[in-house]
Amino acid sequence: MSPHEIVHTGLAGMFATRPGAIEVIELDPAAPDDQQPDVILYDVVELHEGEGDELDRFVKDYHSAVVAMARDLRPDLAARAIAKGVDACVTLAGDVDEIIEVICSAVAGEGQPDADGPGNDASGPYAVLGEEVGLTPRETEVLRLLTLGLSNQQIADECFLSINSVKSYIRSAYRRIGATSRSQAVVWCIQHGFEPPSDDAGPGLMDGPGGLA
Template sequence: MEEGAGPISAAIVSAHDIVHTGLEGMFATRPGAIEVVPLDLGAPDDQLPDVILYDVFGLHEGDGDDLDRYVKDTDSAVVAMARDLRPDLAARAVAKGVDACVSMATDVDEILEVIRSAVAGDGQPDASGPGAEHGAAYAVLGEEVGLTPRETEILRLLTLGLSNQQIADECFLSINSVKSYIRSAYRRIGVTSRSQAVVWCLQHGFEPPQDEPGMPSAGEPVADV
């Protein structure tokens, strides 16, 4: 956005009032930087906000279809507002194609820098620039070992306890493709079995298993690849 072009219009998407209140309060300390507006997906493209600030906790409470819609069906930049205790959710948001990601725990100037970069079409700020410390850290879980976004998503589902067939259905992949991704992920993280992979993932910030209908419980064994 060019200097003097006015404030950036931003819609905050979160089920939690405290997130709306907290972000609006932060932006109020920098008058003229951000104008918080409601999100109306039925509005013409030129009336949509410059940026959608998406609370990644929505990926814990839902299936992420709303985020897919914001990323794919609007011209707004999408910035994932990450929660430091759930890096797995930030990684899922990045894998879904958000323009940038920043922690809600960081200071307002770094958040604004990430927002401006995303709105300008520059994506995540440069690793040496403002916002990098709390933004680039969420690029991809397992990035330090070279995991791709797809491998990260496969490992996430594996760690939650899904079978290979369930992962294939969730990701719209063939069972053979799932097995191939799992094997390549195993090589990258240096494990040889599903149980070892789950331990590695839990030690590196992935979401722990949950007991849900149709999903193996945390203690239920699942066959390796």
């Protein structure tokens, strides 16, 4: 699934060089469970252009494995896809054998291939943001929203958490990244691949009432 035709064409052309490895079919949202594909390839750029509702549906309602196709210049989008529960993630810049390896691993229920395997670099664009300091997926998601400028209450609403839970995740995330203020956390996140705030980001970036825990 990609809004860009060149991605469809490029992947189909790559898979055609490995006859029998991957059969590319058109996704039919109305297909019954037994006719769903083994794997859905999801271009993470969709998360830049929308809220990811379609990805949520693929992850929660489909029996298919879901592999996120990451963009090298937007590691934050790969992190969002991982936080939403995709089975694996691989860079669109990877070679055909690397992409097929990740797909086969996801279909087999083995998740992301061993980072020590061929072509897999744990620091690559499909690595989980913040994993080098031990951030949990929930802490990563909270920091992502914090970096975008959301207030604690907005983060709570977005993640279906209580405000106290959000504050707890912020405190634990701060300890992991060595931040003592919201502004320090934002700087750390941007330096480590998180999506930067937009120009019209609200007061959630500021320290003060509601800013930290």
